[in-house]
Amino acid sequence: QQQVKQSPQSLIVQKGGIPIINCAYENTAFDYFPWYQQFPGKGPALLIAIRPDVSEKKEGRFTISFNKSAKQFSLHIMDSQPGDSATYFCAASIFQGAQKLVFGQGTRLTINP
């Protein structure tokens, strides 16, 4: 119930392509869905996030698509660049005393020049 399943584990895309990372959840009580980006040797950093009352959110080249009925959400990266190569984590949270994030397993994304 508390799990967030993320796929694929790894993804290789050519520069300019559109990598898509998918996540699925079971607990309908989740009310916030952030994506984090992590570079090697660094901590994760918030990239973009969405609430379940919205079906899509865009910030620059990054877009979250959210399907509440299917309990799925995905990250799309438009015009991908080698600098986007990183590990991406989806997450879902419930606020119970604090914002408790449940993370997906992570996707290692490589953008080839």
Place this chain on the structure above:
Amino acid sequence: DAGITQSPRYKITETGRQVTLMCHQTWSHSYMFWYRQDLGHGLRLIYYSAAADITDKGEVPDGYVVSRSKTENFPLTLESATRSQTSVYFCASSDLAGITDTQYFGPGTRLTVL
């Protein structure tokens, strides 16, 4: 502008030893969190704190102890380290008590238990 720092960045210890990982933030954020990152599991919440002297368990608290006597510090102690606690540990903080608040992560501590 240090933000959130963790020390040490790397630690090797032996089974059964006590080890403390330090986390310090300069923002005066109310909330602080400890996560562990393992391949195939993403990040999992160990403990969190809503304010000084207020702490609570997360998803995987067993074998860990936390304290928060000052707002800016949130140490994590492994009282008797086990090999299964080999992991990368991240501390995070957030300011407000809101659904959409951003958690800011430190650079991590890589812990190896031999």
